[in-house]
Amino acid sequence: MPVTENWKPTIVAFCCNWCSYAGADLAGSSRLAYPADVKIIKVPCSCRVNPMFILRAFEKGADGVILCGCHPGDCHYSTGNYYARRRMTLLFSMLDYLGVEDGRTRVEWVSAAEGVKFSETMNSFVEKVRALGPNVRLGDLRCKN
């Protein structure tokens, strides 16, 4: 894909069903804008997301991947997001170690009441990924055509 002025990154957002997805809903019903290039995938808990989900998203063409869950301490299943936090911390550190641009991955805790935060998070994340350009280092060439 040629990078032009109008190039828009593809963003995959894994959102926990109980907080962040509801936060996205609230952002929508409050008419807060966030880019349409954000593809939301609803997951039962941020803990459901394993590193393969993240890599798979990049493989299939995502330029940035963000994981949103309940604030630590507020997990619907009480502790899921604590485990997710450790996993993502290690995974992101590994991706940095491999030389993947660090702006392409992010975790943000967004509650059901934080429609504004959701929209702001997405806007800032999309902007950051846009600045980085298309994902080359973690993409599968076969998915490019």
Place this chain on the structure above:
Amino acid sequence: MYKIQKADLPKLYASIAAESDLFLPVKVADQTNFGLYTETADVDIDTLKTVKSAKDIFFPQSETLYKVRRENDNFSIDVEQHRTSPFVVFGIRGCDVRAMTVLDKVFLSEPIDSYYAARRQMGTIVSLACGRPDTSCFCKVFGIDCAEPEGDVVTWLVGKVLYWQPKTKKGEALTEKVASLLEKADEAMVESAKNAIRAIVKKLPYANLSLEKWGAAAADANFDSKLWEEMYKPCLACGTCTFVCPTCQCYDIKDYDTGSSVQRYRCWDSCMYSDFTMMAHGNNRTSQMQRFRQRFMHKLAYFPANNQGMFSCVGCGRCVDKCPSHLNIVKVIKAFEKEGV
């Protein structure tokens, strides 16, 4: 017979590469494998054995056969085209050249594998005699002379000079193209180099393995041997032996969903993997012993039975060097030699 100074080889590579793709041993991250020549490639013709054989060039580890797109409920098949441009492979050793003959028996038998056939037709093989055979080499057992390999052009690296002898029409055509870089040479140096190589080969520890217990007759005789049960145990069921082997040709055909189409590709497979023979209703080889046995029986008994006695092993010794558990075909041959059946 022609010659070129070793120091001038980069010119030779560049000259060949200007006209066609050139594959040759290239060092990447401290390991030498066949790769495409580029100006910045770290060409390494001194390493005796590339980790993977040159089989990759004619039968790639992974190649797309066709793409299927679905449009309005209809499938359209986009077939991968055959190779149409000529290419040169430089620096193949005698064992790997013979391995191509083994692969030919499989892929060029009816019905012909057209992708392989196209590459065979387009490829010119420049082989390289082995100056310093290794302990694990046993090509002699299969009647291969690493001092004088087969190939379209045969070369010898003697000291600082590469000697060049075209053997076929393809080889002569290539020689003509690079003639300006070559000078005439007499054969004396090469003859003495050959003698020196053959003298080393005689001293190799595996040079006199006996294949007496193998061949077509072994298909029945060796199958039920108790030796298999004794030998297979350290096998980790990885595919290292298969993937470094120049003659292993089993493949899998798989799908990859790119989102916009399905790519059907074939890739190397290994009879060492448990899912190799796995079907919906079960597996006909349930133990690693059976899988282990299949690999060696195929190479040393079934293949010769179907191909006028030709073994599906060329004695390159890669499996000997690379098996994580130090299991290999030499140990199998020796075990049968010692114990009978």
Place this chain on the structure above:
Amino acid sequence: MSEPMHECKYNPGFMRDTLIPQVGIITDIRTETPDVKTFRVEAPSGGKLFEHMPGQCAMVCAPGVGEAMFSITSSPTNKLYQEFSIKRCGVLTEHLHSLKAGDEILVRGPYGNNFPVETELKGKNLLFIAGGIALAPLRSVINYCLDNRENYGDIDIVYGSRSADDLVQRKEIEEVWSKIPGVNVHLTIDREQEGWDGHVGFVPSYLQELAFDTNRTAILCGPPIMIKFCLQGLKEMGFAMEQVYTTLELRMKCGVGKCGRCNIGTKYVCKDGPVFRFDQVDELPNEY
């Protein structure tokens, strides 16, 4: 885009590499039993995708799901279409069962050898023995023989399954086969069932009850355990191994004897089989 068809430069006699399939359209699906469906397949422009002989197989592929070898259950004498009877038992077959008429699949073939209908079987009395879904490969031979009735002697068909609901091609068996002169159909099911007044019992025991003379050639297909006991029964009746044919089935990928996974002994089941005479099977290592 598919390129114009011309003979393959490297593989004379073929349009494309043998690994490249054609698009086929499912024009009809018949539900035979709770887990078996018969798919009728035609070329997009109508007619058969290719010609085949009884016993041969084809690779059926659902892109992105998988590809597997299935025996062609229709007879070559059927000039209009080909049929596959497929039992739901894995990922691919599960998917195929979810398809409907009009859907497309990819097919390549035919592969393998065939029953020697024009040579060794010709002029012989024939005894077909099948269990469950194994009628699929036999149906092709049976119909071929019935359509060339004059070339064969008496035909006996012994067919059994778990229950009456699991009998494949029951309609054809009852309405067509059993009405043809010189053809005797012997059906059996494993256990008593309401509404079934036929024979009850496993195929091997039924076979012994029927006590055939050895003046016939047997063609035996079914699950391994059934084959084992039927073969034993046939031997006791005096049948020679050379008088009994069967088909083998192993994992296959290429269909042309190159990918290696159906290799057993010196044979490749996809190319040298699937039809084997029992004396040939006996020579193979016991790995099937």
Place this chain on the structure above:
Amino acid sequence: MQELIVRAKELLASGQVARVLGWKKGEHSYDPEVAFFNDAESLQDFVYDGFCGANLSKYMIEASKLEGKTLVFLKPCDSYSFVQLMKEHRVDREKAYIIGVGCWGKLDVRKLGAEGILDVEIAGDVLKVSSLYGDSEVAYKDAMLERCHVCKGKEHKVFDETLLESADTVDLDRFAEVERIEAMSPEEKFAYFQSELSKCIRCNACRNVCPACSCRKCVFDSTAFNSEQKANTTSFEEKMFHIIRAFHVAGRCTDCGECSRVCPQGIPLHLFNRKFIKDINRLYGEYQAGADLEEKAPLTSFQTDDAEPGADRR
């Protein structure tokens, strides 16, 4: 070495063990193979020396299913793997009679720097190499596997008895190489790993030898999962495979180094595992997998004040 054979014979003779899991003489002095010995006679081929690098813990998964006890020789670092496997209920402690054997560093034949090696004589600190192309001498230390230079320690974590003295081999910092890479720019890091991983042939030797990779069915072998499993189809495949494999063993990997030892392409796979170990130590406290049977694993526990993902990014 003789004392190992003597002890093994005693245990076999007394019926305490049904078989012995150890190493058997190879074709040469430098290629011993893993072997099961069922009787005293077969033990004449038993060998234990610097070339016996294979970690026998993984073989105990299968041996745990056999009738009777198996006598297994574990080097100090192998004993960590065994404890980890016990923790994961993959081996049966009751089925193992463990003799902890001393270790003075294991050798890597690739580091001998000679072609056509016919024989290697281990003479104390020196290796006498005789080859087709002349004889040479290499210091034992210089031919040691990377993992031995950064050894976790020479104390057995599980054993029934111990034999032979160990010798200290540590002379490098375990995390130095990881730190060297961490200090690179993203472009350099990417180029480095790209060049290393481009060699991967997906033979799965690293996975199959790994004592932590003990899943009955690997996710990469699952047909439900769109993975290439055994083909190096694109450069992404290898990245995916090695990242995920390292992640799946993170917090469980004892750093036994078998993956790097067996890689036919010489990929330094331990650098992935060690990166996770380093991060775990830094973020969640020092942790050594296999050191303790009871301690909770870092990825199955948490603290409410754990670091946020990406917190240390510049």
